[in-house]
Amino acid sequence: MFVPQTMTEMWATMGSTIASFMFISAIIRQYCPYELRLYFGKYTKLIMSFFYPYIKISIHEYTGDRLKRSEAYAAVEAYLSINSSKCAKRLKAEMAKDCSKLVLSMDEYERVKDEFKGIKVWWVSSKVMPPSQSMYPQQERRFYRLTFHKRHREIITEEYLKHVMQQGKDIRLKNRQRKLYTNGSANKWQIYKQTGWSHIVFEHPATFQTLAMEPAKKQEIIEDLVTFSKSKDFYARIGKAWKRGYLLYGPPGTGKSTMIAAMANLLNYDVYDLELTAVRDNTELRKLLIETTSKSIIVIEDIDCSLDLTGQRNKKDEKSPDEDKKKSEKETRKEHKEETSSRVTLSGLLNFIDGIWSACGGERLVVFTTNYVEKLDPALIRRGRMDKHIELSYCSFEAFKVLSSNYLTLEAHPLFDKIESLMKETKITPADVAENLMPKSPLDDAEKRLSHLIQALEEAKAAAEATEKAEKEASRINAQADEATKPAEGSAKEDAAQPQENSHFKSQIAH
Ligand SMILES: Nc1ncnc2c1ncn2[C@@H]1O[C@H](COP(=O)(O)OP(=O)(O)OP(=O)(O)O)[C@@H](O)[C@H]1O
Numbered sequence: 001m002f003v004p005q006t007m008t009e010m011w012a013t014m015g016s017t018i019a020s021f022m023f024i025s026a027i028i029r030q031y032c033p034y035e036l037r038l039y040f041g042k043y044t045k046l047i048m049s050f051f052y053p054y055i056k057i058s059i060h061e062y063t064g065d066r067l068k069r070s071e072a073y074a075a076v077e078a079y080l081s082i083n084s085s086k087c088a089k090r091l092k093a094e095m096a097k098d099c100s101k102l103v104l105s106m107d108e109y110e111r112v113k114d115e116f117k118g119i120k121v122w123w124v125s126s127k128v129m130p131p132s133q134s135m136y137p138q139q140e141r142r143f144y145r146l147t148f149h150k151r152h153r154e155i156i157t158e159e160y161l162k163h164v165m166q167q168g169k170d171i172r173l174k175n176r177q178r179k180l181y182t183n184g185s186a187n188k189w190q191i192y193k194q195t196g197w198s199h200i201v202f203e204h205p206a207t208f209q210t211l212a213m214e215p216a217k218k219q220e221i222i223e224d225l226v227t228f229s230k231s232k233d234f235y236a237r238i239g240k241a242w243k244r245g246y247l248l249y250g251p252p253g254t255g256k257s258t259m260i261a262a263m264a265n266l267l268n269y270d271v272y273d274l275e276l277t278a279v280r281d282n283t284e285l286r287k288l289l290i291e292t293t294s295k296s297i298i299v300i301e302d303i304d305c306s307l308d309l310t311g312q313r314n315k316k317d318e319k320s321p322d323e324d325k326k327k328s329e330k331e332t333r334k335e336h337k338e339e340t341s342s343r344v345t346l347s348g349l350l351n352f353i354d355g356i357w358s359a360c361g362g363e364r365l366v367v368f369t370t371n372y373v374e375k376l377d378p379a380l381i382r383r384g385r386m387d388k389h390i391e392l393s394y395c396s397f398e399a400f401k402v403l404s405s406n407y408l409t410l411e412a413h414p415l416f417d418k419i420e421s422l423m424k425e426t427k428i429t430p431a432d433v434a435e436n437l438m439p440k441s442p443l444d445d446a447e448k449r450l451s452h453l454i455q456a457l458e459e460a461k462a463a464a465e466a467t468e469k470a471e472k473e474a475s476r477i478n479a480q481a482d483e484a485t486k487p488a489e490g491s492a493k494e495d496a497a498q499p500q501e502n503s504h505f506k507s508q509i510a511h
């Protein structure tokens with residue numbers, strides 16, 4: 001008959017088993033030759049793996065040359081930061097490299113359980129010290145180890161790990177702080193730098209909500225941007241690089257730069273502010289382009305001032321073949337050298353926008369801004385390069401209401417009617433409206449700031465009327481002068497026939 005063992009008996013049996021095992025292993029270690037032990041060890045592992053049904057996968061923080069942190073490790077860390085903060089008992093809080101908030105992750109040697117399609121897996125965070133071969137202190141090597149049953153091998157390696165990577169990347173994207181990149185002027189130290197871009201954290205507060213613009217137009221732009229950001233599969237299907245060009249044009253102070261910041265904030269993109277005048281040549285331009293990452297906006301502000309694109313093209317067209325021949329070969333070579341060492345050409349810029357390199361990375365917006373859209377070469381702004389043209393114009397009453405809600409937290413006011421009628425009669429930029437709505441002293445209330453705006457509008461109206469009057473006057477004088485010269489011309493013909501008679505009238509006009 002089976003008699004259940006008491007707890008004490010069980011412990012005693014286990015203790016003696018362990019003691020005998022240790023004794024035997026000590027004997028083997030002492031009397032067994034090394035080769036035999038190795039042989040023995042290999043087979044023990046094989047036998048063990050036969051009975052041990054679990055598979056382990058390690059993901060190390062640094063692999064290979066240790067220069068770059070492994071993307072996979074970072075993704076697992078992010079994935080587990082959400083998962084582990086719910087169930088792990090020991091957590092560590094760190095200020096993430098690019099992040100403004102504390103990120104929780106599981107502490108060393110902590111173990112968390114995860115479940116995927118009903119399958120249980122375990123994650124352990126661990127670290128090892130590398131064998132110290134050099135006199136310098138070595139950094140510990142951290143890694144995550146995933147354990148799962150071997151019967152789920154396929155589903156874990158093919159589906160679960162993919163899911164972890166994707167989720168981890170998404171979490172990192174959400175947590176990351178965006179950057180504003182700029183290409184500095186090329187100097188002699190540039191060659192030692194790995195990248196042509198320098199960056200700072202992008203923290204512009206502009207959003208589409210605060211942007212003063214007609215609501216319908218604003219909504220159209222937002223929808224266009226959001227549709228673009230979700231169209232990865234669509235672009236792949238139609239065989240087009242996943243990028244879109246925007247041309248923002250309008251007078252100074254109408255919100256072109258503000259809109260770019262709002263775009264970046266809406267889509268959570270980085271901004272590459274490309275200063276074309278600091279780019280030496282087309283090769284450097286291409287290098288800069290390749291270095292940009294996906295989920296970014298590449299901005300070229302005031303494109304008409306950055307380059308004499310139209311000029312260059314015309315210059316080339318104007319040259320006659322004879323002229324080229326006349327120049328000595330040396331001269332031509334010098335000219336060519338000067339051009340390539342200091343200039344980006346229109347064709348270089350077009351290549352930048354739609355050449356094959358521009359497809360590397362995907363999910364990019366290219367935004368040009370200009371005050372004079374008519375100055376740009378049509379090739380540069382044709383659809384396909386600059387897909388959407390957005391005009392930012394003077395402040396309308398609708399746009400003013402956005403500004404008044406931002407600056408004064410006012411949706412309605414008795415002075416609004418006057419402002420509306422003045423805005424119909426005169427032009428004012430949103431930048432000027434914004435400036436007038438700013439408080440100039442602690443005592444400035446909404447009414448005072450609105451009256452500042454009314455005053456500015458009245459001044460603008462008076463100035464516009466004065467200019468109009470002066471223009472009218474000038475055209476009247478011109479017309480008069482034309483009138484005066486007409487009889488003179490007519491009389492000149494008559495003069496030829498009767499030279500003496502009209503000489504008195506001619507001298508009068510001249511006088
Ligand atoms: N549409 C707008 N909505 C909200 N604020 C605006 C708008 N337009 C201009 N502003 C205000 O005016 C300032 C200047 O605007 P912004 O720099 O965007 O003009 P811009 O069109 O880029 O001018 P420029 O052609 O001279 O570069 C901004 O800081 C912002 O406060």
Ligand SMILES: [Mg+2]
Binds near residue numbers: 256257258301
């Ligand atoms: Mg600007």
